[in-house]
Amino acid sequence: MRTRPLKVALLGCGVVGSEVARIMTTHADDLAARIGAPVELAGIAVRRPDKVRDGVPAELVTTDATALVKRGDIDVVIEVIGGIEPARGLITTAFAHGASVVSANKALVAADGAALHAAAQEHGADLYYEAAVAGAIPLVRPLRESLAGDKVNRVLGIVNGTTNFILDKMDGSGAGYSEALDEATALGYAEADPTADVEGFDAAAKAAILAGIAFHTRVRLDDVHREGITEVTAADIASAKRMGCTVKLLAICERAADGASVTARVHPAMIPLSHPLASVREAYNAVFVEADAAGQLMFYGPGAGGSPTASAVLGDLVAVCRNKLAGATGPGESAYTRLPVSPMGDVVTRYHISLDVADKPGVLAQVATVFAEHGVSIDTVRQQGKDGEASLVVVTHRAADAALSSTVGALRELDTVRGVASIMRVEGE
Ligand code: NDP
Ligand code: HSE
Numbered sequence: 001m002r003t004r005p006l007k008v009a010l011l012g013c014g015v016v017g018s019e020v021a022r023i024m025t026t027h028a029d030d031l032a033a034r035i036g037a038p039v040e041l042a043g044i045a046v047r048r049p050d051k052v053r054d055g056v057p058a059e060l061v062t063t064d065a066t067a068l069v070k071r072g073d074i075d076v077v078i079e080v081i082g083g084i085e086p087a088r089g090l091i092t093t094a095f096a097h098g099a100s101v102v103s104a105n106k107a108l109v110a111a112d113g114a115a116l117h118a119a120a121q122e123h124g125a126d127l128y129y130e131a132a133v134a135g136a137i138p139l140v141r142p143l144r145e146s147l148a149g150d151k152v153n154r155v156l157g158i159v160n161g162t163t164n165f166i167l168d169k170m171d172g173s174g175a176g177y178s179e180a181l182d183e184a185t186a187l188g189y190a191e192a193d194p195t196a197d198v199e200g201f202d203a204a205a206k207a208a209i210l211a212g213i214a215f216h217t218r219v220r221l222d223d224v225h226r227e228g229i230t231e232v233t234a235a236d237i238a239s240a241k242r243m244g245c246t247v248k249l250l251a252i253c254e255r256a257a258d259g260a261s262v263t264a265r266v267h268p269a270m271i272p273l274s275h276p277l278a279s280v281r282e283a284y285n286a287v288f289v290e291a292d293a294a295g296q297l298m299f300y301g302p303g304a305g306g307s308p309t310a311s312a313v314l315g316d317l318v319a320v321c322r323n324k325l326a327g328a329t330g331p332g333e334s335a336y337t338r339l340p341v342s343p344m345g346d347v348v349t350r351y352h353i354s355l356d357v358a359d360k361p362g363v364l365a366q367v368a369t370v371f372a373e374h375g376v377s378i379d380t381v382r383q384q385g386k387d388g389e390a391s392l393v394v395v396t397h398r399a400a401d402a403a404l405s406s407t408v409g410a411l412r413e414l415d416t417v418r419g420v421a422s423i424m425r426v427e428g429e
Helices: 015-026 028-035 065-069 087-096 106-122 140-146 161-172 177-186 201-215 234-242 306-326 363-373 401-413
Strands: 006-011 039-045 076-079 100-103 152-158 245-255 262-272 284-291 295-302 348-358 378-386 389-396 417-426
Touching: 006 015, 006 065, 006 087, 006 306, 015 028, 015 039, 015 306, 028 039, 028 306, 039 065, 065 087, 076 087, 076 306, 087 100, 087 106, 100 106, 100 306, 106 201, 140 201, 152 201, 161 177, 161 234, 161 245, 161 284, 201 245, 201 262, 234 245, 234 348, 234 417, 348 363, 348 401, 363 378, 363 389, 363 401, 389 417, 401 417
Parallel strands: 006 039, 006 076, 076 100, 262 417
Antiparallel strands: 152 245, 152 284, 245 262, 284 295, 348 389, 348 417, 378 389
16 A cells, blocks of 8 residues: 555545545555555635534644645645536636545536536546435446436436425424424435525436436436425425325436437426325435436435535545546546437426316316316316305426416416416426
8 A cells, every 4th residue: 555645635524524634544554454544634725713513633734725725736726616616616726736536516517518528628638526426325327327328318307305305394394494404404314505495406406417417418407407395385285195196306318219309407396106206304315316227226315414424525526636646547428429409398297287267157168178278188186165265276287398388378368267376397207
């Protein structure tokens, strides 16, 4: 074993970074044995140097992250600051100074992954980001490496722990939305700005990363259709229950049947209680990958939190350190297929539409006619009267999203339709 240590700069020492530092210290001997050389924590960049950080050597803490990555003797930079800047500038500076990079930053990788991969390649460095998608679950590396010989057609799952935690609490204990979000934040699951979680930006970034790797193409964040959970009501959850379903925030990336394009979307959806994703609780994530030769694979585990995420970061650290010692680099970006990303209107799925309508003769027929005129076939209708008005819940057969949007537009024009209370997709059947 080499005795000269590989030097590691840790950028960020918050929920994830503090756990990375702890494991690097407590597992130092095992990490050295697995890598073939000791790894030394050479510096830790933070914003607030005076914050009390248990188990973190005070002499390593600095507020000058740029000077740390420019030192010239750093072999690996671990970026767990988050956000776009200064993380992006620090990572490119790290490459320029000969370091490989491990990051947990899905926002940055989704926004600028192509340029970061190019910078890594230019400098003969690695860029690894297993922790960016689905916390502790090995998913990026299996897609990037283990499934590199197969043809992936679909990636579907729960990739945001915070929103799964909130929906699970709302469904299970009837907890309120804000109360559940506060709990998820206190447990270290939420992003620095939890809007990223609840509005679906975090899951959309992960979907863009997964789709790009799975289909060997480039999927920009803007290509991902995104809806969060802020509009999901207790009534939606109750309605899902009546249908034998539950509500989950799903990320779905699909290759078109003719193989000529892909779609990527994030939105809440009703799924049957019998579906394996329905039993994914709290901040756990689960992702199905469907590939030509492998068939269906399921990846499951803790999707957020300091310690689980640190596990993924440490796995990447071992991999890039091994590459360094071998004088090699791991796989870079593979985007040769250049498949176009189709708009959401092309996506075909089922829908649950809840309408407030006048409770009088002929209304049901009027509503059904609008669906028929737009080529959307109705599967079930449930009506419940209340004081001269009625709540009408329509579940459709599979239809294109564009056709459903036109249907809803036309329904809103009807005098007898007082309002469209909610529209939710139904998946997993
Ligand atoms: P935190 O907010 O807990 O930690 C961020 C850290 O970055 C803090 O230590 C902060 O310093 C430091 N920091 C912020 N700005 C600067 C700066 N300009 N220069 C130097 N240091 C800075 O975030 P998390 O640990 O939760 O997340 C980090 C990354 O990991 C994000 O990209 C996130 O998306 C990702 N991630 C998080 C998961 C989770 O469950 N939390 C799971 C998977 C990925 P200080 O401590 O002084 O404030
Ligand atoms: N905020 C993220 C989540 C962290 O809740 O899933 C893990 O990426």
